[in-house]
Amino acid sequence: MDDEPRWLTPEQLDQWVHFVAVLTTVPAVVADQLKRDADLNFFEYHVLARLSGAPGRALQMAVLADVTHGSQSRLSHAVRRLESAGWVTRRSCATASRAVEAVLTDAGFEKLRRAAPGHVAEARRVLVDALTPEELAQLRHLSRKVLAAAAPEVLEIVDDLLSR
Secondary structure (H helix, E strand, O other), X not given: OOOOOOOOOHHHHHHHHHHHHHHHHHHHHHHHHHHXXXXXXXXXXXXXXXXXXXXHHEEEHHHHHHHHOOXXXXXXXXXXXXXXXXXEXXXXXXXXXXXXXXXXXXXXXXXXXXXXXXXHHHHXXXXXXXXXXXXXXXXXXXXXXXXXXXXXXXXXXXXXXXXX
Protein backbone atom coordinates (compact mmCIF):
# COMPACT_ATOMS: atom_id res chain seq x y z
CA MET A 1 0.00 0.00 0.00
CA ASP A 2 1.30 3.41 -0.94
CA ASP A 3 1.67 5.68 2.11
CA GLU A 4 2.20 8.79 0.00
CA PRO A 5 -0.55 11.37 0.71
CA ARG A 6 -2.99 12.10 -2.08
CA TRP A 7 -1.97 15.72 -2.55
CA LEU A 8 -4.43 18.17 -4.01
CA THR A 9 -3.92 19.15 -7.61
CA PRO A 10 -3.34 22.87 -8.23
CA GLU A 11 -6.98 23.18 -9.32
CA GLN A 12 -8.23 21.32 -6.22
CA LEU A 13 -6.01 23.45 -3.99
CA ASP A 14 -7.48 26.59 -5.57
CA GLN A 15 -11.00 25.26 -4.92
CA TRP A 16 -10.17 24.26 -1.35
CA VAL A 17 -8.61 27.64 -0.52
CA HIS A 18 -11.69 29.47 -1.84
CA PHE A 19 -13.98 27.17 0.17
CA VAL A 20 -11.96 27.77 3.35
CA ALA A 21 -12.08 31.52 2.71
CA VAL A 22 -15.89 31.32 2.55
CA LEU A 23 -16.03 29.18 5.71
CA THR A 24 -13.97 31.68 7.68
CA THR A 25 -15.11 34.99 6.19
CA VAL A 26 -18.90 34.70 5.89
CA PRO A 27 -19.52 33.72 9.54
CA ALA A 28 -17.30 36.61 10.69
CA VAL A 29 -19.14 39.10 8.46
CA VAL A 30 -22.53 37.89 9.72
CA ALA A 31 -21.33 37.89 13.33
CA ASP A 32 -20.03 41.45 12.98
CA GLN A 33 -23.41 42.64 11.70
CA LEU A 34 -25.27 40.98 14.58
CA LYS A 35 -22.86 42.34 17.18
CA ARG A 36 -22.94 45.85 15.71
CA ASP A 37 -26.69 46.08 15.14
CA ALA A 38 -28.19 43.82 17.83
CA ASP A 39 -25.48 43.21 20.47
CA LEU A 40 -25.81 39.47 19.87
CA ASN A 41 -23.28 36.96 18.71
CA PHE A 42 -24.30 34.54 15.97
CA PHE A 43 -24.73 31.63 18.36
CA GLU A 44 -27.00 33.66 20.66
CA TYR A 45 -29.09 34.77 17.68
CA HIS A 46 -29.34 31.14 16.58
CA VAL A 47 -30.52 30.12 20.08
CA LEU A 48 -33.23 32.80 20.07
CA ALA A 49 -34.31 31.83 16.55
CA ARG A 50 -34.55 28.13 17.36
CA LEU A 51 -36.57 28.86 20.50
CA SER A 52 -38.91 31.18 18.60
CA GLY A 53 -39.87 28.36 16.25
CA ALA A 54 -40.36 25.74 18.95
CA PRO A 55 -43.75 24.82 20.39
CA GLY A 56 -44.38 27.13 23.32
CA ARG A 57 -41.08 28.83 22.46
CA ALA A 58 -39.32 26.22 24.64
CA LEU A 59 -36.82 23.41 24.05
CA GLN A 60 -34.95 21.04 26.32
CA MET A 61 -31.37 22.22 26.69
CA ALA A 62 -30.04 18.98 25.18
CA VAL A 63 -32.27 19.36 22.13
CA LEU A 64 -31.36 23.04 21.84
CA ALA A 65 -27.67 22.10 21.90
CA ASP A 66 -28.30 19.69 19.02
CA VAL A 67 -30.26 22.10 16.84
CA THR A 68 -27.80 24.96 17.41
CA HIS A 69 -24.80 22.66 16.85
CA GLY A 70 -23.25 23.78 20.13
CA SER A 71 -21.82 21.92 23.08
CA GLN A 72 -23.75 21.81 26.36
CA SER A 73 -21.11 24.09 27.86
CA ARG A 74 -21.32 26.66 25.07
CA LEU A 75 -25.11 26.60 25.18
CA SER A 76 -25.17 26.96 28.96
CA HIS A 77 -22.89 30.00 28.76
CA ALA A 78 -25.02 31.59 26.01
CA VAL A 79 -28.29 30.91 27.83
CA ARG A 80 -26.81 32.43 31.00
CA ARG A 81 -26.08 35.66 29.08
CA LEU A 82 -29.52 35.60 27.44
CA GLU A 83 -31.12 35.01 30.86
CA SER A 84 -29.30 37.96 32.39
CA ALA A 85 -30.66 40.15 29.58
CA GLY A 86 -34.20 38.86 30.26
CA TRP A 87 -34.56 37.20 26.86
CA VAL A 88 -34.59 33.56 28.01
CA THR A 89 -35.55 31.72 31.17
CA ARG A 90 -34.84 28.17 32.28
CA ARG A 91 -37.35 25.88 33.91
CA SER A 92 -37.80 22.23 34.76
CA CYS A 93 -39.19 20.29 31.86
CA ALA A 94 -42.75 19.11 32.42
CA THR A 95 -42.38 16.08 30.13
CA ALA A 96 -38.97 14.77 31.23
CA SER A 97 -37.87 14.52 34.84
CA ARG A 98 -34.49 16.10 35.61
CA ALA A 99 -34.44 17.83 32.22
CA VAL A 100 -34.23 21.58 31.93
CA GLU A 101 -35.67 23.59 29.10
CA ALA A 102 -34.91 27.07 27.84
CA VAL A 103 -37.88 29.32 27.20
CA LEU A 104 -37.90 32.42 25.02
CA THR A 105 -39.49 35.31 26.92
CA ASP A 106 -41.66 37.98 25.34
CA ALA A 107 -38.69 40.35 25.65
CA GLY A 108 -36.51 37.77 23.90
CA PHE A 109 -39.03 37.38 21.11
CA GLU A 110 -39.05 41.17 20.70
CA LYS A 111 -35.24 41.23 20.67
CA LEU A 112 -35.23 38.62 17.91
CA ARG A 113 -37.95 40.47 15.99
CA ARG A 114 -35.83 43.64 16.04
CA ALA A 115 -32.58 41.81 15.16
CA ALA A 116 -34.02 39.67 12.34
CA PRO A 117 -34.38 42.31 9.59
CA GLY A 118 -30.71 43.30 9.75
CA HIS A 119 -29.62 39.67 9.91
CA VAL A 120 -31.77 38.74 6.92
CA ALA A 121 -30.48 41.76 4.99
CA GLU A 122 -26.91 40.59 5.66
CA ALA A 123 -27.76 37.02 4.62
CA ARG A 124 -29.23 38.41 1.40
CA ARG A 125 -26.20 40.63 0.80
CA VAL A 126 -23.53 37.97 1.30
CA LEU A 127 -25.34 34.98 -0.20
CA VAL A 128 -28.88 35.13 -1.55
CA ASP A 129 -28.52 38.21 -3.74
CA ALA A 130 -24.95 37.31 -4.74
CA LEU A 131 -26.13 34.11 -6.44
CA THR A 132 -28.79 33.23 -8.98
CA PRO A 133 -31.69 31.02 -7.90
CA GLU A 134 -30.05 28.16 -9.82
CA GLU A 135 -26.74 28.74 -8.05
CA LEU A 136 -28.52 28.78 -4.68
CA ALA A 137 -30.18 25.46 -5.51
CA GLN A 138 -26.80 24.06 -6.53
CA LEU A 139 -25.24 25.40 -3.31
CA ARG A 140 -27.93 23.62 -1.28
CA HIS A 141 -27.26 20.39 -3.17
CA LEU A 142 -23.50 20.70 -2.68
CA SER A 143 -23.89 21.69 0.98
CA ARG A 144 -25.98 18.57 1.60
CA LYS A 145 -23.27 16.41 -0.01
CA VAL A 146 -20.54 18.01 2.08
CA LEU A 147 -22.59 17.65 5.27
CA ALA A 148 -23.36 14.02 4.48
CA ALA A 149 -19.61 13.34 4.23
CA ALA A 150 -18.52 15.52 7.15
CA ALA A 151 -21.33 15.16 9.69
CA PRO A 152 -24.39 13.16 8.64
CA GLU A 153 -25.93 13.70 12.07
CA VAL A 154 -25.94 17.46 11.43
CA LEU A 155 -27.62 16.93 8.07
CA GLU A 156 -30.28 14.87 9.83
CA ILE A 157 -30.85 17.64 12.41
CA VAL A 158 -31.09 20.28 9.67
CA ASP A 159 -33.56 18.17 7.70
CA ASP A 160 -35.66 17.58 10.80
CA LEU A 161 -35.59 21.26 11.71
CA LEU A 162 -36.66 22.32 8.21
CA SER A 163 -39.44 19.75 8.01
CA ARG A 164 -41.30 21.32 10.95
